[in-house]
Amino acid sequence: MIKLISLFLSFSFLSLFSFGQTESSKLQITQLTKDFYIYTTWQSFNGVRFPANGMYVLTNNGVLLLDSPWDTTQFQPLLDSILIKHNKNVVMCIATHSHEDRTAGLVYYGTREIKTYTTKQTDSISQIRGEPRAQYLITSDTIFRLGQHEFEVYYAGPGHTTDNVVIWFKKEKILYGGCLIKSTEANDLGNLSDANVVAWPETIHKIQLKCGKPKYVIPGHQSWSNNQSLEHTLMLIEQYQLNEKK
Ligand SMILES: [Zn+2]
Known part of the structure; x- marks a missing residue:
């Protein structure tokens, strides 16, 4: 009996180990706090392997997923x-x-009995570009409740793109910023192909006014290890504008 147990233990240890390995190479999941988890996938960007963050939240009424994996092989995993x-x-x-680091999996998830959402503004852009679209459209800032958790989809203005929204968990003081907010690990503003750098600072100020001092700030890419990303984004914008003037 003891032998059987040890055999079982070593087997489960092995399977855990191998599962962990495949996971860590393409999909990384890290607990932020309590019901809140960050998942990270990677894509090659300018020839460098670069991470993108999404979040999921456990509720007693199922799981809320914010954004879909950038790596399109990781939707089902x-x-x-x-x-x-x-x-x-x-x-x-x-x-x-x-x-695509946000919307790539929308159609796939729609087929997996998941209700998919974007704002109407996002949907108009996705429609023009022929990109994956959600089933349900949000027409104005909306407070949702799923199970015991409440959160607001908030549009503060243009920045990284014209349509970028943030998700605010007021009770837990968690600000899910997406690509509108740059990690303190970021050295520049990143992909500016659809950005509005002139309007961006005002957008960040509106978020600061609404959210005060969030406990956690989750940027679309790179580290979320501190809550200074709003300030850091403002600094990067200022730096960019100074360089433009030269
Ligand atoms: Zn992004």
């Missing part, structure tokens, strides 16, 4: 990992702007 880890299904997915 993410759902599988969440089910294995928490024994819960994703029931709702909101994409925070029209770029």
